[in-house]
Amino acid sequence: MAPNQHVDIAIVGGGVMGAAIAYFLAQRGAKPLVIEGTEVAHGASGKAAGLLSPGLPHDDDDGGMLAPLLARSISLHGALAELLDGPETYDYRRYETCLVARDEAEVDHLHGRAEALxxxxxxxxxxxxxxxxxxxxxxxxxAQGTAQIDPAKFTNRLLESARSMGASLRTGRAVGLVGGEDYVDGVELADGIVTAEQTVIALGPWSLRSAAWLDLPVPVxxxxxxxxxxxxxxxxxxxxxxxxxxxxxxxxxxxxxxxxxxxxxxxxxxxxxxxxxxxxxxxxxxxxxxxxxxxxxxxxxxxxxxxGDGLPIIGPAPGRRGAYLATGHGRKGIILSLATAEALVELLTEGRSTEVDLAPFDPARFGGDQ
Ligand SMILES: Cc1cc2nc3c(=O)[nH]c(=O)nc-3n(C[C@H](O)[C@H](O)[C@H](O)COP(=O)(O)OP(=O)(O)OC[C@H]3O[C@@H](n4cnc5c(N)ncnc54)[C@H](O)[C@@H]3O)c2cc1C
Structure with a gap:
C-alpha cells in the first residue's frame, strides 16, 4: 500500500492535458501532483497523429466557438517549440499540407474557409x-502551412519539464474522489488517498467515470x-x-x-x-x-x-468546490492542450482566465447544481 499524501493540486490523468496543466502550474511556482493509472501518454496522447492543423476535419461543427482557443494554442505551440527545443525533443516540424476537395461543392466550401484556415x-x-x-x-x-509533433514525446517532454520545476508524478489508478456533498478535497486511488486543495480531472474519455464520482453529468x-x-x-x-x-x-x-x-x-x-x-x-x-x-x-x-456537444469541457465542476474538469477535446486535443492548460491554470491560480474566454466550455452547461 502506497502512503497517503497531501498536495496543493492533484491532476488525475497523465495524457497531454494533465501534462500541459502540470507544466503551466509548475511554471508559476506550484508543485502539482500528476496521477496516472498506467504510464504517461498511455492513451490517445501517445498515439495521435500530432497534426497541429487548425481547422479540419469537421471544422464547421463548433460554430466558430473553438477559434480563439485554437489560435492561442497554435501560437503557444510555436513559442514552446523554441523554449523546449521542440524540433530536437519532440519532432516539432513545420510542413505544408494540402486540404483536398473531392468535388466542386467542396472546392467552394474550402475556398470560402481559406482565410479562417x-x-x-x-x-x-x-x-x-x-x-x-x-x-x-x-x-x-x-495549401496550408502547419506543423506536426510526436505527441508521445511532447507529452513526456511537458511532464519532464514540469517535474524539473517541482511537479511530481504518482502511478496509481483513481477509483473515486474524496470530499463531501458540495466539495472535493482529493482523490481516492486503488492504493491510497491523495488529499488536495484543488483536484483537476483530465482523464480523456475515462473522464466519463468522474460523473459517478461527482454525481454530475460529464458527457464524454x-x-x-x-x-x-x-x-x-x-x-x-x-x-x-x-x-x-x-x-x-x-x-x-x-x-x-x-x-x-x-x-x-x-x-x-x-x-x-x-x-x-x-x-x-x-x-x-x-x-x-x-x-x-x-x-x-x-x-x-x-x-x-x-x-456531448462537441466542445471541450474546461472549468470548475458545478457545485463541487475544489474540483475542475479538462476533457472532451475530441479530435483536436494535442493542438488544444496548451491554451486549455494556460487558461485553466489562470483559473486555478487567479480565479479567472484572461487569454481566452472559457465560458463556452463551462462544465455547468450540461446541468448540475450550482
Ligand atoms: C487516431 C487519432 C488521431 C488523433 N490525431 C490528432 C491530431 O493530429 N491532432 C490533435 O490535436 N489531436 C489528435 N487526436 C486527439 C487527441 O489525441 C486527444 O484529444 C488527446 O490526446 C486527449 O488527451 P487527454 O489528456 O485529454 O486524454 P488521454 O490521452 O486519453 O489521457 C488520459 C490519461 O488518463 C489515464 N487514466 C485513465 N483512467 C485512469 C484512472 N482511473 N486513474 C488514473 N489515470 C487514468 C490514461 O492512462 C491516460 O494516460 C487524435 C486522436 C486519435 C484517436
Missing part, C-alpha cells in the same frame, strides 16, 4: 507538382481512431494532405508515413483491426497510389474524448 487556394493543375503525394485527380485544394464518450505507420523503400514525398472527412497522410521527420484514420463508436475497445487497415488504405487510394508500394509496419488504435 490560414490557407491559400492552389490551382488544380498545380496540385500534383506542389504536393507529390496527390497523384490521383482531385477537384481542388488549399470514446471515439476510436486507427492510424497506419508505413515504411517506403525510397524516400517518401514530403508534406501531406487531408480531406474534409479527416482522412490524411503525413510524412514524419523519421521518414515513416502516417495514414489515417477511422471514427468508430465501439466503446472503450482499443484493438487495431484489419477492417480499419483496409478502410484507411482504400479511402486514401482515391488520392494517392503511393501507399500501395509501402509496407505497413505498425497500426495503432486509441480513443478521442468527445463531449
Amino acid at each position: 490560414s490557407a491559400e487556394p492552389v490551382a488544380t493543375a498545380d496540385i500534383p507538382a506542389r504536393f507529390p503525394w496527390l497523384d490521383q485527380p482531385v477537384a481542388g485544394g488549399l 464518450r470514446p471515439l476510436k481512431g486507427q492510424i497506419l505507420h508505413l515504411e517506403a523503400t525510397a524516400e517518401p514525398p514530403p508534406g501531406g494532405f487531408s480531406d474534409l472527412d479527416g482522412h490524411y497522410v503525413v510524412t514524419r521527420p523519421t521518414g515513416l508515413v502516417f495514414a489515417g484514420t477511422t471514427e468508430e463508436e465501439v466503446g472503450f475497445d482499443q484493438e487495431p483491426t484489419e477492417a480499419a487497415r483496409d478502410y484507411v488504405l482504400e479511402t486514401l487510394a482515391r488520392y494517392t497510389s503511393r501507399l500501395g508500394a509501402m509496407r505497413v509496419v505498425n497500426q495503432t488504435a486509441c480513443l478521442r474524448p468527445v463531449s
